[in-house]
Amino acid sequence: MLQFASSDSSAESEIAKEESLNRRNHLLDEMRWRAVGMLQAGARQSAVARELNVHRSVIHRLWNHCLRDQNASRRRGSGCRRIATTADDRYLLQSSRRRRTLTARQLESQLSAAAGRPISRQTVSRRLHEGGLFARRHVVCVPLSPAHVRARLHWAREHRSWTPEQWGHVLFRDKSRFNIQNDSRRAMIWRNAI
Helix, strand or coil: CCCCCCCCCHHHHHHHHHHHHHHCCCCCHHHHHHHHHHHHCCCCHHHHHHHHCCCHHHHHHHHHHHHHHCCCCCCCCCCCCCCCCHHHHHHHHHHHHHCCCCCHHHHHHHHHHHHCCCCCHHHHHHHHHHCCEEEEECCCCCCCCHHHHHHHHHHHHHHCCCCHHHHHCCCCCCCCCCCCCCCCCCCEEEEECC
16 A cells, blocks of 8 residues: 555545555556465465455456466457458558558458458458558649649749738639538548558
């Protein structure tokens, strides 16, 4: 238990109490091995629980787990097992970087065929996100010839010293496209997060 020099400080005692409560339900790995060592040396479970400041049931479950599995490390958490292996994840990232215009559904069918088991589109999207790839719209730019590049550079150099008043007389006209629905059918590519 944590003890502080000044017992009148309620904030410090609250922090100590909270830390104590957080530790009473589970043990860190080094504490698990310490508890197993104490139990193997012949200490009683209640004495080990008092020493480590945890509930008796924690030590009891740890000791039963250790006797059954011959291992004191924590068991794997609950939840569904990952259907895609790390090799599948690497294959998925590699193929999406090689052909950036493939959709998640196309990548899903490609990976399912390669792995020999069904893998969902949502799993593919999650693995791509974990790998730092996100669906982005392909940047469409006008291909410029060397003459166009020179002309644009010349125009920029001519106008770099313009004042805001001079720019105020210029009308900028831009053509933008806005969609309310999500059915624009634009080609998406996989890009690294910036």
